Amino acid sequence: MMRFKPSVLTLALFAAGVSMYSHGAEEAVTAKSADEAVKSQDAKAEDQAIEVIQVTGIRRSLQESQATKMANSSVVEAISAEDIGKLPDVSIAESLARLPGVAAQRLDGRANVISIRGLGPDFTTATLNGREQATVNDNRGVEFDQYPSELLNQVVVYKTPDATLMTQSIGGTVDMQTIRPLAHGQQTFVVGARGEYNDLGALNSDSTDKGYRFNFSYVDQFLDDTLGVAVGYARMSSPNQEERWQAWGYPELDYNANNPKVLGGAKPFVRSSELQRDGVLAVLEYQPNDKFHSLLDLYYSKFDDQQLLRGIEIPGQWGAGWGNSGITANKSTDGLVTEGTINDAAVVVRNDVNTREADALSVGWNNQYQINDSWTVEADIALSRANRTDIGMESYSGTGRGNGNGATDTLGFVYDGDGRYQFSHNLDYADAALIKLGGPFSWGNPVGPDSQDGFINKPEIDDEIKSMRLAAEYMIDAGAIRNITFGLNYTERDKSKMDQGFYLTLKDYPAMITVPSQYLLAPTSLDFFGMGDMLSYDSLAFYNDGHYIETSADSVDLSRATNSWKVYEEVTTAFVKLDLDTSIGDMPLTGNFGLQAVDTDQSSDGTVASVEDGKVVKTPISAGDSYLEWLPSMNLSLEVAEDQVVRLAAARTLTRARMDKMNANVNFSYNANPSDGVNWTGGGGNPELRPWLARQYDISYENYFADQGYFAIAAFYKDLENYVFNQNSDFNFGELFPDVPGNPIGNISQPQNGNGGYVRGVEATVQLDFGYFAQPLEGLGMYLSGTYNESEVKETADSEPSTLPGLSEKTFNATLYYENSGFEARISSRYRSDFLGEVTKISLQRENVNIMAETVVDAQIGYDFSESGIDALYGLSVLFQVNNLTNEPFISYFGDDKRFVRDYQNYGRNFMLGANYKF
Template sequence: MTIMNKTQGLTPRSAFRRTRLARAIHWSSQLLVAGAVGWHGAGFAQEATPAEPEQPTALEEIVVSGQRSSIQSAQMIKQSAEQIVDSIVADDIGKLPDRSVTETLQRIPGVTIDHFMSLGDPEHFSAEGSGVAVRGLTQVRSELNGRDSFTANGGRSLSFEDVPAELMAGVDVYKNPSADMIEGGLGGTVNLRTRMPFDSDGQVMAATASVNYGDFIEEADPSVSALYSNRWDTSAGEFGLLVDVAFSEISTRTDGIFNRPFFPRDDLQGYEGTTIQVPRGADWRSMDFNRERLGSYLATQWRPSDASEFYFQAFRSEYDMQWDEDAIFVQNDAYAIQPGEGKEFVVDDNNVFLSGRLTQPGGIPFGADIRVANRESVTSDFSAGYKWLPGDQLEFSTDLQYTKATTEGLDATIATGINLPYIDIDLRGERPLVQADDEYLSDPGNYYWGFTMPFIEDNEAEQFAWRADVKYNFNDTDVVRYIKTGVRLTDREATNINSGYHWQAIYQPWMAWWKLPDDQMPPVEDASQMSLNTFDNFFRGKAPSPGAVYAPHISLVEGYPESFDQLHADASENYICCDDYMPATMDDPSRINEQEEQTYAAYFLLGFGVDDWALPVDGNIGIRVVQTDSAASGMIRYPETIVVGEDGETESRPWYQDPEDIVAENSYTNVLPNLNLRVELRDDLFLRFAASKAMARPAYNQMQAFQTLSAGRPEGVPEDQYVPPEDFRLTSSSGSNPMLEPMEATQFDISLEWYFNDAGGMAHVNAFSKDIEGFIRNQTIREEHGGWDYTVTRPVNTGTADIRGVELGWSQFFDQLPEPFDGLGMQANYTYIDSSTDVPRDEGSNPVDTDGSEYGQMPFEGLSEHSYNLVGMYEKGPLSVRLAYNWRSDFLMSVGPNGFNGTDRDITWRLPVYNDDYGQMDGSIFYDITDMLSLGLEVNNILNSETRTIMKQNAAGDHYASYFLNDTRYALTLRANF
């Protein structure tokens, strides 16, 4: 997919796929050139993971091969680390045990993912998963080799689904940090590790080729990766070079059925005087998704002597996705619905609708859309550094990094409309049965042009980061083992521009009675501009297809913006209703978010240990201080409302000023102490305690410096009545606040770890707590602008939350069993999390039911109370088998997302939407044909799990809001290692 220019439209899928291998070759050649410059210039060098805590040097000697070795390596990292950490290590060079980094992360205790494109969009499914949370918190710091890594999406962290899993050597999740770790993770820190050439003794070559097949979309896609690494002794010292390139593509299909919110009706024909809870309707959609990832990585090392080392690393990840959706969705007035003649409603004991025929005077308005979205995100990272060991005790390292990320996207929708005579809904079965008049749906003459809606985005972020660290090691017999101190400076700029979802009506039912002739909807004149979607094999046959639908032809959507402009121009030419079309724009200051940020951090860390006590103790204690200076550029627009004087003629605008360009500057300092303590109860039994303070800065999309001020007459005052300026309602509603400060957490961990054998046998229990302050929520406050006081609703730091939980983990291979069962192994972990929040309520963001009633305190978004992983393994001789099941309990996704909010009968309602319990099974089987060649089959979503969301209502009760079914994905893989 190539998004050339925001005005050039969507790229067809054929072009989307053609450009990728050429770009892989081009970027790989650029990496080699950059590596040569960085290698031979050698002005800098590195330590293997400069921002990570100390790792045992023995890890560099591990040759990872097979599941058993992978588990042993992860066990050694956990056992040797000074912090509380869980890891997954590749079971072959450059190969994590899942098809994406996101899917890998969900195997770690305390880590969960969701299966939607975002928590705020419960209508669009994500097959590979997204939304990584650690201990229920989405404020997760993302790192690549211990350094900052991010996606240009208005946030601060990396979208893990953007990163090729094939490039990773391992993933570490730090639950409680030390002072030398970079700040920014409230839930934890996820560090993605790549390999370095000095990790291996000599030449290493590896290659993988896969064919990925989705059984629902019935498409096969390729994946390839290749790695070369070597090291050479020369008269100038030892040199190392590593090059790794990975390309993968996956296609999936998702079908969805939707049940819409219930409304209290006491005016239904035949039910007068009785309040019946009636759904607005039901609808359905089908989405085809294709994503491509291209990753390239190069690393060089130069060790001119035993005392010094230089390095250069270059990493680039490209994520391209395109999805197209066919949908038919209800657009009716919930209070105009009536039972169909002879099709009375069936209700339960609480008078809640169960089944029946919905009708509406003039027909039930539906929209039938074709929606095509594409996004291209690129993250490029260049790092160089130097490590110097002047003696046995002193260590010095410095590291310089430049990161640039861009995201370009276009999400375009065109919808036809149709007013259906009726819709039949039956909610009594496993999932809704939805039926409409097939004959009416399949007649193109019944459709009219409904609306257009483009969304354009163009984001860019870049950062320079420099750090320097000095460590002095004492003798192992001293109580003080080492002292370490360092500084880190960053300078980041981020510009996020988007058009918003620019909905523009062509013809709508509410236009009919006052804008359109004869109160009729103009039919689509050229039927060739539509295509018939028959929804073949809908929901894999588990639900009957509700009916064929005429939607706009995909070529119209791909023709943005010309095709959009033409549809509106035709409507304006034929009917006076439609001459107010405004194309989407990204030039308005309200659409631009410009941020600059500098951070200045310093830390001091002391490592200690006492070996001659009855119970040996070691650990570290330290403090990190970081100052953040931010500046957001934007604008304030003042009210243009006219006040008519008492004489009925004098006019004034007392509040008005010319729009004012502003730069909102903010500065704050965070002091972050920490303690990590480990007690050796036995040679194989460790007790750990950790305490720290963590922080997470607000996302950039929460910090835009743009505000529109409004002046409105008091409610209920006639228009011809004089109102003095001081009695006007001066208000403003802003979704951002450039003066936001970080959320902070005071956190504690206590962990008991038992390493009962060196072959992957381990068990642990970890209890943790987090007391969080500074939640970001909308509040109504008073602000002064231009000499007038305004009532402003905007996000502020307010409220607290307490999170408590327990993690349990166990891993073992059963070598004591008789052959052939001695190859069996098992991994299991379970996480329990309990949360409570104390966040002041605000009328503009609290959940409200359709009858106006409010809800109690909501749980923390994205947090499941229970989650677990079960992994069965078998590894013996040339055979390696893995079967993994992941499950999490229900959790709150969002309050009032699209489709679950609105205003009816003067009630502005926002329903809470939950993700229901969800479990998924994945597996793989590999066979070593030779010592260097293996063949395997990997399967995701073996059980073809169904994802459901729940809308909670007070009077109508809980109902499933949506049902999603997607592919079982297969990958036939050939691996070679030399």
């Protein structure tokens, strides 16, 4: 540990309130040692006649986070709860996004996944109490909105690893930590409730713009403070509304020599969602003596998201000849048609529904036993399980079945300057006699001509991680090496995706039908882009009542046949770490040297699919690989002056490949008479995909000039040994089909380990309490951080550089707060520049798109009546919060021209008013 000389207050806070895990080996301050530390500091305060002021709220949170950063041998950032059940923000991801080098990507208006040091969610590992978490998405990245912030005590981001970090990653590791009841040291009960409101209103008549949050936590100690118990529950029903402009793309309009680009088509809609989440936490801690410590923790969450999406899909230039008779351009500006008319236009009126049901379970049991003054042994077992079931339903209606049938409209459009368009129209799209159920376009023929009246996706994800760790620590009495830690960690992970999709055809086909009255709803307004009201109905109820014929997509669609997969991993890690405690002259030097040997056995079950006689034929396939990687690490901290430290770190790090790219699936086609002599072509996953590897180097300077004040600047360089690209390569189809005709060597496109590159950057952080400089400014403070990143990654040495997903060149965070005499106010802003983000596309698949720079501002104000002097109100606090105060949109775009907006999402503001009571 560092030989910093923190104040009495900081030491007491750190001992009593911070739950320090050593990457899953709970090295937290125990109940007795915490109590002794506090008593010792109280005694020192009395001896030194120092007045220890009770610090609460954001200042306590910042002090504890600073203490964690100071004490850790690695380069870390931390967020600490202001009180039990109260992290500084309404979600974990939003709190994380305020840390230097960390940026969040929003989903449906809420922060969802994060990037660390310019590396996206694929390069970030998340743990709960040091244990890797199963995930509900197609990959390994944790969606942080599934974890209630009310049930967490602290979150630590490890930017540099050591050998005892079993879940290291090239970007970083995020460890979410729950409370330790014995370290907490007193009986506490907290209950809180908040109401929530979205200022866009209920955009769909069957939705709500109001929600609520409720939580309680109970912590207690029994049997002479040898048994500790903590339980917590958090319930959230959060509304979200969205006005969404979505474009198909921008092809050229060939009407004169200039060839300006024009809107290819659009799918604008309004979305109303209600996210319900229940989280439960239980911790049982037992320490009967100074030698034995046992900790059992359980976390469970259930996550239900119901989304209603209603809008009108409008073919533009790409619809000429089937969706309309062409576009007349009235005005173009700088190569873009900014005013025009879509002639003889047909549209699709869409009443879509997305639902997601997901749950996650995490159980861990850790035991430590001190054999003697030199030896301590540890055993840890854990289970993490997650599953997800989605429904993504599309329901079509219009004026006639198939291309060229039914009433058409003349649609005018005007570019409004921010990437969206305003339309004018003549038809009444809310008229139930005009707009009827059925497919207006010839998009599919599952049971006959023009018979696609909708589509439904039903993907399911199951993920399970089982782990066991055995470790021992040997203390050394003298010398520069303080102790040696070594052990073995074993992990099994099974993840599968079952992707089902069905074409929907009305049972009344080929007729189009009027929406039955029992399903009709009040019209939905599309005034935000000028199309007035549209016909609205309960499409999911209509589907559930059996009005559609379902045709499995994987029987006729080759790509759908290879969307399902299973991936298995067995990872055995042997590790050793030497902790250093010495000095260079009169400068203390601490840190560690370590090594991991990581042995991996991976495999996948998948499908080989081809089309024969118009039908998809599927054959099972299994494949895999095994490998061994050596990962050395070093962390050194030199205290160059009192409370000033220079840190140096170097490591070889590993991030496992995306699980959805490790599948064994192959789809192919056979050409008997190819012009290039290649009979076989196809695409698929790669079960032999190796992990991303990097050699990384860090240097930082940290100056801790006050309990709640420090300055830090850091630089890092990550030398990527390889990267994963989709590449074409030779594939021996003769191994799959021994009797194949023609040349068995064909071409296949699949993810492969290609050339590497680098990521580098600098970070700076300033934390100030202005009361340190002048007493009248007591309680006023700020927290500022900024990061600059750059990268270069190439598929081959001669290829052009690729953009790294998640990398924003610049990120800035600023928080200004005032906290005094129970009153608290703060405003926070986070900025990230343009980046390549991952979003959902058709059939709930994922794709990378360009995301525009954004600045998100949140604010809150509150009062703690414990400072009021009114005994009856002691423990009561009230809080008012506004998320997305400036109503910042989320915008993605095509190519380099930001006028070519792909998606413009307007979320509005969410207001929350609530109260907490603690006793």
